[in-house]
Amino acid sequence: MPHTMKTIFNVLDEQSFRYVWRLSLLMVLILLILSILFGNVIFLEPFYIFPITIVSWYGSKKSGLILATVSTILLLSIRAIDAELTPLALLSYGLPCLLSFSILAILITNFRNVHRVESAAAYTDTLTHINNSRCFYHELSNEMVRSLRYKHRLSLVYLDIDNFKLINDSRGHGEGDNLLIAVAKSLTESLRKTDIVARLGGDEFACLLRETGQDEAKSAFSKATDLLKKRMKSGRWPVTFSIGLVTFEKMPEDTKEAMRIADELMYSVKNSAKDDISYMVWNGNA
Structure with a gap:
């Protein structure tokens, strides 16, 4: 499993951000369809962390927050269609989702930035900076x-x-x-x-x-x-x-x-x- 994950990230490392963004949107779309079909049986909200993590790592904090917002809006839309919920009920569902996804996007982006700095330092001569x-x-x-x-x-x-x-x-x-x-x-x-x-x-x-x-x-x-x-x-x-x-x-x-x-x-x-x-x-x- 770790080898498989390493291979996946190696492939993504070689792709443009446009490719990663489209892949993340596709993952969200697939999750949306699954939520519509099986939302009453399977709790799929946690799986949205995967596209948000990918786009935050390979993109920017802004792109991660955008996908977090889009994912929350789509999840709210499904809930609104499935049941007649009051605005308060929608808020109590949507706000935790938005906060969780947004915090995840920020944490992943910050961790990536630290990782890049440390990786660069590990491969750089401290005196000459080559x-x-x-x-x-x-x-x-x-x-x-x-x-x-x-x-x-x-x-x-x-x-x-x-x-x-x-x-x-x-x-x-x-x-x-x-x-x-x-x-x-x-x-x-x-x-x-x-x-x-x-x-x-x-x-x-x-x-x-x-x-x-x-x-x-x-x-x-x-x-x-x-x-x-x-x-x-x-x-x-x-x-x-x-x-x-x-x-x-x-x-x-x-x-x-x-x-x-x-x-x-x-x-x-x-x-x-x-x-x-x-x-x-x-x-x-x-």
Whole structure:
């Protein structure tokens, strides 16, 4: 059952709000028909929480309150048709429904907002405000699945700052933090919005270039290295970068293997001349 619910929410996550709104209205309509047919036998009011919850989670507080009001009006209409009730009787029935549905919509929306903030924090590097390693591995895993399914290539960049410890030791950790922020800013500004930039920890960064072959990756990342050099010169930081860029024509076994390949390529630069970028096309033979 939990797996089924997870699958349902995964499907809804990929849909537009218009789709979710129509689905919620359809659920209310089905409940309305069932209430007309079996209202005297089955107490269906609690089931209205499902469409209200869905539209509140994927929409806004306003949309949740609108559906709560619509549901209450429809339930009141059925009661008015089934029996001749006094205005006071209708009020005593409708007001609790409206309050319950409205409170539910508000609570769901507030919980969703808190959930989104906490989820974003869990996937964000606190210093640079870009993605952290947890987020990067998650995105890389998803992209590898997509690449296998649609036969796409992807390119993976592993970047390490040379002589970063020297900055921390000579100028203090505050200046080191400023350098890391400048690197993060340079990478995010120079790459596409669809690419994933992350700080893995310390002075190591990674970039995921979606649906990108070797030539495209070289062209895209040359802009990044140019901006990095410009920013380092502007900040008077005497550092360079050791970079490994791997293009996967075939997907490796898992994300750890992909990162290992990129990491080893980066260290081949770091252990030799530094201040360089090494390229590789991986097709499963390495």
